Amino acid sequence: xxxxxxxxxxxxxxxxxxxxxxxxxxxxxxxxxxxxxxxxxxxxxxxxxxxxxxxxxxxxxxxxxxxxxxxxxxxxxxxxxxxxxxxxxxxxxxxxxxxxxxxxxxxxxxxxxxxxxxxxxxxxxxxxxxxxxxxxxxxxxxxxxxxxxxxxxxxxxxxxxxxxxxxxxxxxxxxxxxxxxxxxxxxxxxxxxxxxxxxxxxxxxxx
Amino acid sequence: xxxxxxxxxxxxxxxxxxxxxxxxxxxxxxxxxxxxxxxxxxxxxxxxxxxxxxxxxxxxxxxxxxxxxxxxxxxxxxxxxxxxxxxxxxxxxxxxxxxxxxxxxxxxxxxxxxxxxxxxxxxxxxxxxxxxxxxxxxxxxxxxxxxxxxxxxxxxxxxxxxxxxxxxxxxxxxxxxxxxxxxxxxxxxxxxxxxxxxxxxxxxxxx
DNA sequence: ACCTGAACACCGTTCAAGT
DNA sequence: ACCTGAACACCGTTCAAGT
Numbered sequence: 001x002x003x004x005x006x007x008x009x010x011x012x013x014x015x016x017x018x019x020x021x022x023x024x025x026x027x028x029x030x031x032x033x034x035x036x037x038x039x040x041x042x043x044x045x046x047x048x049x050x051x052x053x054x055x056x057x058x059x060x061x062x063x064x065x066x067x068x069x070x071x072x073x074x075x076x077x078x079x080x081x082x083x084x085x086x087x088x089x090x091x092x093x094x095x096x097x098x099x100x101x102x103x104x105x106x107x108x109x110x111x112x113x114x115x116x117x118x119x120x121x122x123x124x125x126x127x128x129x130x131x132x133x134x135x136x137x138x139x140x141x142x143x144x145x146x147x148x149x150x151x152x153x154x155x156x157x158x159x160x161x162x163x164x165x166x167x168x169x170x171x172x173x174x175x176x177x178x179x180x181x182x183x184x185x186x187x188x189x190x191x192x193x194x195x196x197x198x199x200x201x202x203x204x205x206x207x
Numbered sequence: 208x209x210x211x212x213x214x215x216x217x218x219x220x221x222x223x224x225x226x227x228x229x230x231x232x233x234x235x236x237x238x239x240x241x242x243x244x245x246x247x248x249x250x251x252x253x254x255x256x257x258x259x260x261x262x263x264x265x266x267x268x269x270x271x272x273x274x275x276x277x278x279x280x281x282x283x284x285x286x287x288x289x290x291x292x293x294x295x296x297x298x299x300x301x302x303x304x305x306x307x308x309x310x311x312x313x314x315x316x317x318x319x320x321x322x323x324x325x326x327x328x329x330x331x332x333x334x335x336x337x338x339x340x341x342x343x344x345x346x347x348x349x350x351x352x353x354x355x356x357x358x359x360x361x362x363x364x365x366x367x368x369x370x371x372x373x374x375x376x377x378x379x380x381x382x383x384x385x386x387x388x389x390x391x392x393x394x395x396x397x398x399x400x401x402x403x404x405x406x407x408x409x410x411x412x413x414x
Numbered sequence: 415a416c417c418t419g420a421a422c423a424c425c426g427t428t429c430a431a432g433t
Numbered sequence: 434a435c436c437t438g439a440a441c442a443c444c445g446t447t448c449a450a451g452t
Contacts, residue, residue, distance in 0.1 A: 029425065039436075045428095104369055110372070115377060132373065144348065145347050164313075168318075194341065194344055198401030198402060198403075236443090236444065238445085250418080252445095258445065
């Protein structure tokens with residue numbers, strides 16, 4: 001093995017995301033990533049303080065290809081588009097989604113996307129303080145939705161318990177089962193609709 | 208040590224929550240819980256299939272004292288009250304909150320609370336399918352909010368990065384910093400307000 | 415029937431050493 | 434300057450054995 005300093009943060013992060021894409025969250029260990037790179041586990045600590053810092057960078061990379069629409073698009077369509085793009089990114093990289101959901105990424109891409117959402121909310125006519133609060137609410141909803149979408153995607157006995165519990169709730173009349181699927185796109189869009197309606201009400205109250 | 212079968216699921220779960228309350232999530236290991244009980248780690252596996260199953264039970268116990276208001280209370284006040292009670296429970300048991308947020312509890316208490324929320328949503332005049340979708344949206348929002356409330360509560364250098372990122376977002380005018388606090392009660396209530404406004408709009412569209 | 419103990423196959427990370 | 438290797442202090446869980 002060449003001893004040249006071939007190790008860069010970018011290469012480590014890309015390799016870690018690769019490992020996670022192939023084997024899931026639990027395979028993304030310092031030892032496994034190092035093995036993939038052909039280096040000693042401890043070499044990674046030259047570039048990241050610890051495992052969490054590395055996972056932060058991986059989470060930010062996972063949302064790298066989330067596009068932020070420009071202001072020619074209506075503000076609510078912008079928010080919807082960004083939300084769907086983040087959800088798609090999470091489904092493409094399920095192994096890092098739990099980390100993504102647990103802590104909003106504060107790296108380059110996280111900040112870029114956050115600025116896009118906040119811009120849309122200000123275009124909605126919200127005063128800055130309300131825009132930031134709405135932004136935070138959207139982040140909270142998104143985070144859980146990503147995690148749920150991924151968990152619903154894997155065939156998981158444990159997650160089916162949640163779906164079964166929701167289906168067993170006492171409702172007056174039983175609609176089609178497809179509506180009850182936890183983590184589905186339809187469910188995701190319904191939640192976005194509620195939040196956007198709430199934001200519109202805030203904007204209307206101001207103007 | 209007495210060899211009598213003193214070990215029960217209830218005692219194990221209560222002890223685990225105790226350990227978590229005192230030392231946080233990372234101290235809640237099979238080995239540590241067993242040490243606290245004065246038994247062998249493997250004795251726990253006689254009552255729980257694995258660590259995840261045990262944590263599920265601990266999460267359900269953590270929301271045991273969340274009260275569900277009866278139907279004399281207005282439906283939206285009921286939803287708000289349950290939300291705040293769950294948030295309070297999470298803050299009282301921060302060590303299990305990440306698990307609680309990652310997977311809605313499907314135990315006795317989880318089902319009881321779920322039925323309470325769903326009852327309130329039907330009282331709002333939503334048709335069953337919409338009520339279930341609204342319920343799921345509330346669960347998603349709540350889950351993230353709990354995790355964020357707990358993370359904001361601990362003095363955590365990493366979490367401060369998130370707050371700093373939000374504060375650094377380009378807004379037209381800078382409001383008071385207290386509005387920007389990620390995980391605050393005010394922020395939590397604002398999100399509930401958005402969702403309840405959205406649910407009211409759904410109910411109005413039906414009637 | 416219920417609990418134990420040793421063992422397996424891992425972890426993240428520290429520290430002293432190599433080149 | 435950068436990487437290595439052994440070691441530390443842990444994990445969850447399997448399996449065969451004890452009483």
